[in-house]
Amino acid sequence: MRVLHLLSQRPDSTGSGTMLQAILTESEKFGHENMVVAGIQEGYLPVFPGLSHLRTRFVTFGGGDLPFPIPGMSDVMPYPSMRFSDLTDRQLSSYRDVFKTAVLKAAARFRPDIIHSNHLWLVTSLARRILPGIPMVATCHGTDLRQMHTCPRFRQEVVSGCSGLDGVFALFSRQAEEIRQVYGIPAGRIHVTGAGFRSGLFVPGEKKTDIPTIVYGGKLSRAKGVPWMLRAFASVTDLPWTLFLAGGGTGPERTECIDLAGRLGNRAVIAGSLRQEDFAAALSGANMFILPSLYEGLPLVLPEALASGCLCLATDLPGVRDILKMAGTDWLRLIPCPPLEGADTIAPGYESKFVGDIAAKLREALTDIFHRPPSAESYRELAERLKNSTWQAVFQRMEKVYFTLAASESR
Missing domain, CATH: 3.40.50.2000 (Glycogen Phosphorylase B;)
Structure with missing residues (x-):
C-alpha cells in the first residue's frame, strides 16, 4: 500500500x-x-x-x-x-x-x-x-x-x-x-x-539508588508545569536526588526555566534537546521520571519512561489516567492538577499548592526508591503490561x- x-x-x-x-x-x-x-x-x-x-x-x-x-x-x-x-x-x-x-x-x-x-x-x-x-x-x-x-x-x-x-x-x-x-x-x-514506544530502545538499565536520578523530558515551558516543578525540587533539600532536564524551548519561558534550574546548583543537569537514542540512554539509568504538565493528549514520554523501568510522576490528566490503567499505581503516581483558567494557565491562588503537591509526591516516590526499589520480577510484570503499547x-x-x-x- x-x-x-x-x-x-x-x-x-x-x-x-x-x-x-x-x-x-x-x-x-x-x-x-x-x-x-x-x-x-x-x-x-x-x-x-x-x-x-x-x-x-x-x-x-x-x-x-x-x-x-x-x-x-x-x-x-x-x-x-x-x-x-x-x-x-x-x-x-x-x-x-x-x-x-x-x-x-x-x-x-x-x-x-x-x-x-x-x-x-x-x-x-x-x-x-x-x-x-x-x-x-x-x-x-x-x-x-x-x-x-x-x-x-x-x-x-x-x-x-x-x-x-x-x-x-x-x-x-x-x-x-x-x-x-x-x-x-x-x-x-x-x-x-x-x-x-520503541521496544528495542527503551529498556531498563543499571540504576543506582544512593542518589536517585530523576528525568524530565519535554518543552521548557509553563504549559508543561516546569517552573513549579523546579520550585518543588528546590524545597526538597533533605533527600538526595539529581534532576536531569531534557528538552528545548524558546523565549522568556525557557529563560525562566533555565534560571530556576540554575538555582538548584550541581543537583540539576540541563541537557537540552536530545536525540531519541540519547534520551533513551538517560531514562535507562534513571530511577524516576516526572511530567507535571498542565495539558497533555497522551504523553509519549510516559510509556517510554515506564518501559525504561522508571517510577513515574505525572499530573492527573485524562490521557495520563489511561496510562495509569495499564501501568498501575506502583509505577505511575498522580500529581493533583491545579484549577486552570483556559487550557493551561493555573488559576490565581493555586500556584503554591501545586508546588507543594509536586514536592509531596517527590518525597513519597524518593522514599519508596530508597526502601522498596523495584525487583526484577516487577520489571517483568511491567513489560508484560506494556506489550500492547x-x-x-x-x-x-x-x-x-x-x-x-x-x-x-x-x-
Missing part, C-alpha cells in the same frame, strides 16, 4: 514528529511505501533514521516557500516558531496556497492509496477538501483540540474538511468522545489506537483501518 503522510510542522522534536517517525518505520517494516509532506525551517533538513526508501516533500518556513516562522501546534515549541493565533490574513492565505500546492504535487507524483495526516487542523482540513477521492485518516494529538478552543477564528474552516475524514485515530477513549463532539465526526469513524502494536491497529478503507474504496 502507498501511504502519503502529512505534518504541517517539523517531523521531529515534538510528540507528533516522534509518532510520525515511528509509524513510518513500522509501515516500511510491514511492506508499505511511504511519502511525507512536512513543514521545516529554511536551511534545515530532517533525518529519518533507517528509512532508506522514504520520499519527501517539504514546505520551508523562514525563507524559501514562506517568509514567516513555522506556526506551531503548541504556543511554545522547541524551535523558532509562531502562534497560529498571530497569523495575519495574508500569511494565512500564503500558508494555504503553499501547502495546497505541496499536497497536490505529492499526490500526483506518489499516487497514494491512502492519506494519513497529523492533527485535526488546517492542513488536514485542506487536504480532505482538495483530494476528496482518496481515503484519508488523521491522528489527533491533543494540541489540535486545544487550538480549537484557543483559536476559534479557524474553527469553521477546520471542521469543514475534518468532518469528512474517513477515519480518525484517537490517543485515548475520552479524547475520542471530545473529537466526536468538537468536529461532528461519527463515533464509528473514530478509532482509539493509543501511542507507543509498542509502536508495532499501535501501527497494526492503524493498518487495519488502512486496509478496511482501501477495500471499501476498491468496491
Whole structure:
C-alpha cells in the first residue's frame, strides 16, 4: 500500500514528529511505501533514521516557500516558531496556497492509496477538501483540540474538511468522545489506537539508588508545569536526588526555566534537546521520571519512561489516567492538577499548592526508591503490561483501518 503522510510542522522534536517517525518505520517494516509532506525551517533538513526508501516533500518556513516562522501546534515549541493565533490574513492565505500546492504535487507524483495526516487542523482540513477521492485518516494529538478552543477564528474552516475524514485515530477513549463532539465526526469513524514506544530502545538499565536520578523530558515551558516543578525540587533539600532536564524551548519561558534550574546548583543537569537514542540512554539509568504538565493528549514520554523501568510522576490528566490503567499505581503516581483558567494557565491562588503537591509526591516516590526499589520480577510484570503499547502494536491497529478503507474504496 502507498501511504502519503502529512505534518504541517517539523517531523521531529515534538510528540507528533516522534509518532510520525515511528509509524513510518513500522509501515516500511510491514511492506508499505511511504511519502511525507512536512513543514521545516529554511536551511534545515530532517533525518529519518533507517528509512532508506522514504520520499519527501517539504514546505520551508523562514525563507524559501514562506517568509514567516513555522506556526506551531503548541504556543511554545522547541524551535523558532509562531502562534497560529498571530497569523495575519495574508500569511494565512500564503500558508494555504503553499501547502495546497505541496499536497497536490505529492499526490500526483506518489499516487497514494491512502492519506494519513497529523492533527485535526488546517492542513488536514485542506487536504480532505482538495483530494476528496482518496481515503484519508488523521491522528489527533491533543494540541489540535486545544487550538480549537484557543483559536476559534479557524474553527469553521477546520471542521469543514475534518468532518469528512474517513477515519480518525484517537490517543485515548475520552479524547475520542471530545473529537466526536468538537468536529461532528461519527463515533464509528473514530478509532482509539493509543501511542507507543520503541521496544528495542527503551529498556531498563543499571540504576543506582544512593542518589536517585530523576528525568524530565519535554518543552521548557509553563504549559508543561516546569517552573513549579523546579520550585518543588528546590524545597526538597533533605533527600538526595539529581534532576536531569531534557528538552528545548524558546523565549522568556525557557529563560525562566533555565534560571530556576540554575538555582538548584550541581543537583540539576540541563541537557537540552536530545536525540531519541540519547534520551533513551538517560531514562535507562534513571530511577524516576516526572511530567507535571498542565495539558497533555497522551504523553509519549510516559510509556517510554515506564518501559525504561522508571517510577513515574505525572499530573492527573485524562490521557495520563489511561496510562495509569495499564501501568498501575506502583509505577505511575498522580500529581493533583491545579484549577486552570483556559487550557493551561493555573488559576490565581493555586500556584503554591501545586508546588507543594509536586514536592509531596517527590518525597513519597524518593522514599519508596530508597526502601522498596523495584525487583526484577516487577520489571517483568511491567513489560508484560506494556506489550500492547509498542509502536508495532499501535501501527497494526492503524493498518487495519488502512486496509478496511482501501477495500471499501476498491468496491
